[in-house]
Amino acid sequence: MKITIFEIAKKAGVSIATISRAMNPHTRGMVAPDTLKRINNLLTKYTYTPNLAARNLRQASTRTIGVVVPFYRDIFYNSYYMHILSGVSNTLEGSGYQFKLLALDQGQLWDHYDFRSGEQVDGLIVSLWFRFFSGKEVLEKIKVPTVVIDDFEKDVKAMFIGGDHVSGGRMAAEHLYTRGHRRVAVITGPDWSRDCRQRVDGFRSYWAAQGLSLDQDQVIAADFLHHKAKASFDQIIKKDPEVTAIFCCTDIMAGGVLERCQELNMACPRDISVVGYDDDMKIISRFPYLSSVHVPVYEMAQKAASGILEHLKSKRNKKFFNGTEFLPVRLVERQSVKTTG
Amino acid sequence: MKITIFEIAKKAGVSIATISRAMNPHTRGMVAPDTLKRINNLLTKYTYTPNLAARNLRQASTRTIGVVVPFYRDIFYNSYYMHILSGVSNTLEGSGYQFKLLALDQGQLWDHYDFRSGEQVDGLIVSLWFRFFSGKEVLEKIKVPTVVIDDFEKDVKAMFIGGDHVSGGRMAAEHLYTRGHRRVAVITGPDWSRDCRQRVDGFRSYWAAQGLSLDQDQVIAADFLHHKAKASFDQIIKKDPEVTAIFCCTDIMAGGVLERCQELNMACPRDISVVGYDDDMKIISRFPYLSSVHVPVYEMAQKAASGILEHLKSKRNKKFFNGTEFLPVRLVERQSVKTTG
DNA sequence: ACTTTAAATGTAAACCTTTACATTCATCCA
DNA sequence: TGGATGAATGTAAAGGTTTACATTTAAAGT
Numbered sequence: 001m002k003i004t005i006f007e008i009a010k011k012a013g014v015s016i017a018t019i020s021r022a023m024n025p026h027t028r029g030m031v032a033p034d035t036l037k038r039i040n041n042l043l044t045k046y047t048y049t050p051n052l053a054a055r056n057l058r059q060a061s062t063r064t065i066g067v068v069v070p071f072y073r074d075i076f077y078n079s080y081y082m083h084i085l086s087g088v089s090n091t092l093e094g095s096g097y098q099f100k101l102l103a104l105d106q107g108q109l110w111d112h113y114d115f116r117s118g119e120q121v122d123g124l125i126v127s128l129w130f131r132f133f134s135g136k137e138v139l140e141k142i143k144v145p146t147v148v149i150d151d152f153e154k155d156v157k158a159m160f161i162g163g164d165h166v167s168g169g170r171m172a173a174e175h176l177y178t179r180g181h182r183r184v185a186v187i188t189g190p191d192w193s194r195d196c197r198q199r200v201d202g203f204r205s206y207w208a209a210q211g212l213s214l215d216q217d218q219v220i221a222a223d224f225l226h227h228k229a230k231a232s233f234d235q236i237i238k239k240d241p242e243v244t245a246i247f248c249c250t251d252i253m254a255g256g257v258l259e260r261c262q263e264l265n266m267a268c269p270r271d272i273s274v275v276g277y278d279d280d281m282k283i284i285s286r287f288p289y290l291s292s293v294h295v296p297v298y299e300m301a302q303k304a305a306s307g308i309l310e311h312l313k314s315k316r317n318k319k320f321f322n323g324t325e326f327l328p329v330r331l332v333e334r335q336s337v338k339t340t341g
Numbered sequence: 342m343k344i345t346i347f348e349i350a351k352k353a354g355v356s357i358a359t360i361s362r363a364m365n366p367h368t369r370g371m372v373a374p375d376t377l378k379r380i381n382n383l384l385t386k387y388t389y390t391p392n393l394a395a396r397n398l399r400q401a402s403t404r405t406i407g408v409v410v411p412f413y414r415d416i417f418y419n420s421y422y423m424h425i426l427s428g429v430s431n432t433l434e435g436s437g438y439q440f441k442l443l444a445l446d447q448g449q450l451w452d453h454y455d456f457r458s459g460e461q462v463d464g465l466i467v468s469l470w471f472r473f474f475s476g477k478e479v480l481e482k483i484k485v486p487t488v489v490i491d492d493f494e495k496d497v498k499a500m501f502i503g504g505d506h507v508s509g510g511r512m513a514a515e516h517l518y519t520r521g522h523r524r525v526a527v528i529t530g531p532d533w534s535r536d537c538r539q540r541v542d543g544f545r546s547y548w549a550a551q552g553l554s555l556d557q558d559q560v561i562a563a564d565f566l567h568h569k570a571k572a573s574f575d576q577i578i579k580k581d582p583e584v585t586a587i588f589c590c591t592d593i594m595a596g597g598v599l600e601r602c603q604e605l606n607m608a609c610p611r612d613i614s615v616v617g618y619d620d621d622m623k624i625i626s627r628f629p630y631l632s633s634v635h636v637p638v639y640e641m642a643q644k645a646a647s648g649i650l651e652h653l654k655s656k657r658n659k660k661f662f663n664g665t666e667f668l669p670v671r672l673v674e675r676q677s678v679k680t681t682g
Numbered sequence: 683a684c685t686t687t688a689a690a691t692g693t694a695a696a697c698c699t700t701t702a703c704a705t706t707c708a709t710c711c712a
Numbered sequence: 713t714g715g716a717t718g719a720a721t722g723t724a725a726a727g728g729t730t731t732a733c734a735t736t737t738a739a740a741g742t
Contacts (some may be wrong), residue, residue: 001483002730015692020730027731031386032690047482053403054728056394057697073431076423087415089444100441103430120393142345198390238370281418285627345698356722361700368701372718395698496742 001030003046010045012039023050043174064098065120065308070128071103079281080297084127084149087301097122105250123308125149125301146312147304149297150195152324159307160324161300165195168293168329169202172275173246175331176290177210180341181245181273185236186219187257188249189228196249199277199293204245222253229256237272244340245273251280251292258287258336279332296327303327344387352387353380356419364391379629387655405439406649407462409524411469412444420622425468425490428642438463451454464643464649466490483655486652489636491536493665495556500648501665502641506536506672510543513588513616516672518630521682522586522614525562526577527599528570529590537590540634542602563594570597578613585681586614592621599628599677607682610679618672628678644668 009016014035021027022039031039042048056062067088069081076082086240099271100121124142127149133152139146145157153160176184186203189196204214220235222228229248232254236243248254254276266276266288276283276292284290303325350357355376362368363380372380382537383389388525397403410422417423429440441462463529468490476494476611480487486497494501511670517525527544529538545555563569570589573584577584589595596615602609609615616634625631644666 006728016729017693017731021691023729030690033688049461051398051728053394054697055730057392057398057699058728058730062394068589074427076427076430077420079418082417082423086415088416089442098441100439101430120390205573250683281624282623285623286629326693330393348697357699358723359721362721365700371720376720392698395727397701398729399698399700401727477703 001150002051003048005048005050008039008042008046008048014039020328031237035212038071060235062097062120063117064100064121065092065123065305066100066102068102068104068124070125072106075103080128080278083297084125084301087298088125088305091128091302091309097312099125099305104209112320122312123147125153125304125308130241145308147307148317149300149304152194157322159304161304161307162193162324162326163295163297163300163329164326165198165329166202166205168277168295168331169199169204169247170206171202171278171329171331172199172277172293173203173206175333175337176247176273177206179273179337179339181194181337182212182341183240183243184214184218184245184247185240185243186247186249187222187236187253188219189253190221190223193224199249207326222256224250224252226252226259229253229341230260233257233260242283243272245275245337247277249277251276251278251283251290254290254292255287258290273340274338275331276335287336291336292332294332296329300327342626343392344389346389346391347387349380349387353383355380364508378479398642401488402463403461404437405441405468406646407435407441407443409443409445409465409467410528412446413425415568418442421469421619424638425466425642427595428639429461429466432643432646437655438650440466440646443491463653464488466645467492468651476628485648489643490641494568495633498663500645500663502645502648503665503667504536504636504638504641504670505667506539506542506636506670507546509618509672510540510545510588511547512543512670513540513618513634514544514547514671514672516678517586517588517614517617518547520678520680522678523682524561524581524584525555525586526581526584527555527590528563528573528577528594529560531562532562534565542592555645563597565593567597567600568595571601574576574598574601581665584613586616586678588616588618589616592617592619592624592631595631595633596624596628599631610677614678614681616672616678628677632675632677633673635671635673 005016009019012019012035018031018035019039021042022031022036026038065088065321067084069075069084085099085101090097092099121144123144124146126146128151135148135151136156139148139156139158141151142158149160150162151160186200187199193195200219205215217239222232229252232253233246236246240331246257246259254274257274258268260337261272266272274290276290277295279292279294281292285293346357346360348386350360353376354361360380363372363377364384369377390466394497406429410416411427414437418500426440426442433440453564461567462485464485465487467487469492476492477497480489480497480499482492483499487577489499489501492501501595524546527541530540532538541560548555558580561573561575570593574587577587587598595615596671598613598615599609606614609628615631617631618636620633625633
């Protein structure tokens with residue numbers, strides 16, 4: 001039988017209202033100093049815990065922020081989500097808010113989250129979701145303040161946070177250009193990936209600014225897949241054996257290229273230079289020399305969490321933030337690019 | 342203004358009790374088929390979500406299982422916890438239970454969890470905790486069914502799950518012995534690590550069974566640290582340049598050894614054979630050839646979650662499970678051990 | 683001394699469900 | 713026909729907080 005506020009009140013010789021006031025920071029000032037001390041002693045003595053369900057019910061708030069990620073078996077092994085969780089968790093630490101991970105199958109967001117079992121949260125951080133979903137349709141149904149990471153949608157009440165991938169692509173291009181590379185190829189992701197399109201666009205714009213062209217046949221789509229990247233590499237050197245550098249739009253694909261290099265007894269950067277994207281620790285730990293464009297996922301998650309927090313603490317009296325924010329990326333130079341020609 | 346059960350009841354022309362019965366699987370049978378259909382239509386039409394706080398309050402249950410892990414900034418980057426989260430998450434999927442991650446500073450377990458903010462859960466999975474804590478003291482205060490992973494305590498009402506590390510150590514020894522290795526060294530963790538003691542014990546017992554001895558100066562403690570393992574390797578080959586194999590009690594430390602090998606222009610397994618422990622993907626991805634003893638952390642977490650689930654569903658009418666369970670480990674053979682002699 | 687003001691505490695409603703118990707109504711059996 | 717049975721639904725209490733509003737008490741101002 002769990003001890004309730006009534007027992008404490010009885011023992012302290014006061015009413016439950018006073019106990020409640022003594023427990024909550026914003027009302028603590030109302031209670032007389034010695035009463036407060038007496039109550040605090042009892043609270044620790046009986047290790048009393050206010051019933052969260054009752055509190056939540058009364059306050060119509062769960063003090064919980066949901067983090068929605070697409071569900072797949074190995075979700076927790078993906079470093080992208082590690083950064084997200086880590087950033088959210090650290091930002092929420094000490095704020096009085098918890099986070100709850102909602103790893104949902106595609107199609108379940110609405111059914112599962114809001115209807116079927118009715119998990120409830122005060123705010124939502126959604127990441128990499130629209131690949132599976134009409135973002136607009138889903139977001140319009142969500143009633144709590146929402147931050148979307150790495151996806152975008154127009155005319156919807158939510159905050160959007162992403163990386164500045166156009167600049168990222170440009171950085172990769174600049175890095176290769178200033179080291180003398182002129183014959184290059186790009187391995188990109190699937191067509192639907194906005195991020196990859198931006199990366200390639202950035203690369204191309206820099207290239208164009210130098211008076212060079214990046215033709216369509218120098219850009220190969222490898223669907224984010226390791227093995228397709230390996231095949232793409234074969235394709236690239238077959239078409240142009242003189243190619244000196246490859247820009248890969250994700251480190252996963254860069255990893256495929258590097259592995260294939262080893263198989264072909266080629267060395268990076270001796271025989272071919274490579275720039276990756278994401279600064280993915282899983283790949284970097286295997287190829288510690290890979291230069292890559294770092295995406296501040298951790299900071300994005302921090303920003304998402306603090307944005308929601310701020311909004312919730314502002315008593316909801318202003319309408320929820322709109323707009324999008326692009327955080328700067330940066331190139332981490334290691335040793336996979338050789339200075340040439 | 343969120344829609345409540347009253348609105349639905351009004352629209353359906355029935356009482357709230359009937360709505361509630363229609364919503365809950367175990368009472369659904371009581372309501373007449375056409376009433377049920379009418380109600381269901383309204384539920385979907387208004388995307389009604391029962392208020393979880395009210396439900397939890399009434400049922401005195403949160404349908405949430407807490408996963409307690411020691412907090413540190415990079416908690417989410419540790420593959421050990423990835424396996425835990427993944428195993429728990431997958432087991433709970435579809436059970437109606439959620440999990441909540443409680444990453445707590447050492448010292449906070451009781452203060453934070455049960456007193457200060459009063460998170461509440463129906464059950465608890467605690468992992469790698471006793472390093473910081475008197476397990477007994479903490480467990481006695483916890484009132485919900487608890488499973489402890491990778492730690493043990495006598496005479497406490499909880500279930501304990503771990504890996505069979507004595508066998509693991511034995512496997513490592515057998516692997517080296519049957520490939521001809523006789524001059525070996527062991528790099529172990531700090532003294533307080535029960536797991537490491539067991540691993541060494543297992544190794545030693547196999548070695549003894551072959552009539553060989555493993556003296557104290559062949560076993561070096563490197564505190565789980567990469568750089569200490571590197572130093573230990575120097576120490577080992579200085580003392581006995583003829584050593585042919587090293588058993589490292591964690592892959593982290595094996596990683597240190599392998600890195601030091603590279604620095605010294607030695608090759609594994611050409612010049613030295615290494616067996617690791619944990620099958621830690623972070624290390625394996627960097628040294629894909631490392632043979633290592635795999636610990637079924639994922640399965641341990643599954644077992645923990647399903648144990649609690651089972652107990653909770655059994656209506657709490659039997660006392661909570663006691664006892665400990667050791668899951669079998671297995672050696673994953675790769676290419677870091679050479680056949681010799 | 684009497685009124686005002688402020689500080690401290692108390693009272694009771696509200697938050698939204700679930701469920702034990704009560705009620706209604708139709709059916710069936712003697 | 714009358715009473716028992718069972719199915720479907722309703723009524724109302726309970727669960728543990730927070731908080732608007734009411735009350736008490738003491739201090740201050742006139």
